[in-house]
Amino acid sequence: MRKEQPITRRKPSSLIEQLRNETTNLEKNRLQNKMRLAARLQDIIEAKSWNQREFAEKMQKQPSEITKWLSGTHNFTMDTLSDIATVLSTSLSELLFPAVPVAQQYRTVVKSHLPLCPSISYITPSEDALQSAGVTGLHSKQLMRHGQQNWGYSCIIPQQTKFIGRTYYSSNESRKEKYA
Amino acid sequence: MKYQIVELIEFSGKVAAIYSILPEGSETTLFDDFLNRYKDTHREGLKNIEGRITMISDETGARSIFFKENEGKPGDGVCALYDNPDHQLRLYCIRYGSGIVILGDGGPKPPGVRAWQDDEALSRPAEQMIEISRQITERIKEGDISHGPDGSYLEGDLDFDDEVENGEMQD
Numbered sequence: 001m002r003k004e005q006p007i008t009r010r011k012p013s014s015l016i017e018q019l020r021n022e023t024t025n026l027e028k029n030r031l032q033n034k035m036r037l038a039a040r041l042q043d044i045i046e047a048k049s050w051n052q053r054e055f056a057e058k059m060q061k062q063p064s065e066i067t068k069w070l071s072g073t074h075n076f077t078m079d080t081l082s083d084i085a086t087v088l089s090t091s092l093s094e095l096l097f098p099a100v101p102v103a104q105q106y107r108t109v110v111k112s113h114l115p116l117c118p119s120i121s122y123i124t125p126s127e128d129a130l131q132s133a134g135v136t137g138l139h140s141k142q143l144m145r146h147g148q149q150n151w152g153y154s155c156i157i158p159q160q161t162k163f164i165g166r167t168y169y170s171s172n173e174s175r176k177e178k179y180a
Numbered sequence: 181m182k183y184q185i186v187e188l189i190e191f192s193g194k195v196a197a198i199y200s201i202l203p204e205g206s207e208t209t210l211f212d213d214f215l216n217r218y219k220d221t222h223r224e225g226l227k228n229i230e231g232r233i234t235m236i237s238d239e240t241g242a243r244s245i246f247f248k249e250n251e252g253k254p255g256d257g258v259c260a261l262y263d264n265p266d267h268q269l270r271l272y273c274i275r276y277g278s279g280i281v282i283l284g285d286g287g288p289k290p291p292g293v294r295a296w297q298d299d300e301a302l303s304r305p306a307e308q309m310i311e312i313s314r315q316i317t318e319r320i321k322e323g324d325i326s327h328g329p330d331g332s333y334l335e336g337d338l339d340f341d342d343e344v345e346n347g348e349m350q351d
Contacts (some may be wrong), residue, residue, distance in 0.1 A: 031235065
């Protein structure tokens with residue numbers, strides 16, 4: 001029989017609080033920035049569909065060196081950061097100060113065996129949510145019919161576009177789309 | 181050792197939930213014991229580990245790149261957190277994806293020691309987490325523990341009554 005959520009520790013550790021209070025802002029920021037950069041590097045490498053070994057080959061480094069880079073503990077030199085940005089085909093500023101993560105490209109296709117219900121209002125995020133967000137210049141495809149009983153739509157959103165809305169379909173579809 | 185998996189509210193953040201092992205009859209978790217044991221000799225290392233856990237829970241998630249992986253058996257999730265820059269401490273954990281980490285005990289890794297198997301002080305906490313991971317995996321297979329719909333928390337029967345001592349099951 002399943003129990004509820006785990007019991008939270010009843011006595012918070014004073015030692016953890018002490019350690020936090022003893023950590024200077026310089027120490028905290030160094031740690032955070034190193035981990036953020038490592039996470040950023042990992043994301044960019046994966047976005048290129050590379051693994052660490054492939055990235056190491058392109059950087060002409062040993063895989064163990066890349067492991068250190070991604071550990072969140074490495075203290076990079078400016079030259080190394082510049083080389084990394086070059087290999088990743090990005091700028092140093094983009095590497096260090098990425099734009100706010102947004103939905104970069106989004107596509108969904110929903111098929112239904114039921115005919116469209118005229119009483120249900122279908123909201124296309126490209127028209128509704130983006131207008132609310134003040135986004136212009138959207139390229140989208142309107143509703144497409146693949147036959148009498150099947151339908152679907154696709155919507156391609158350019159980069160740097162932020163979605164704030166959701167699209168709900170008929171209840172028997174049970175599909176909800178999320179946006180970054 | 182009978183134990184319970186408890187959530188550490190000081191750490192559990194927006195991105196990952198952090199747990200530890202609370203032995204029956206004890207008021208301190210294995211992670212607490214690790215902190216208390218080395219608070220005088222490796223305080224800077226503990227501060228660094230605390231900061232890394234906080235970042236993991238609040239921002240980056242428990243990415244595999246932040247852990248020393250494969251410290252246990254293949255696929256059991258047992259790994260180690262270490263301090264920077266000295267890398268003197270090892271904190272053994274169980275990682276389930278990027279959303280769940282269970283902190284155990286650990287200790288200093290002496291220079292020249294390549295693996296925990298070569299050091300008696302590290303063997304105990306490592307083998308302990310390997311056994312705990314095995315038990316958790318069994319319950320996951322039986323459906324008594326799950327990771328939550330988005331893999332960001334544990335739910336189910338987190339009380340363990342089986343005896344675990346020195347990494348071996350008691351009959």
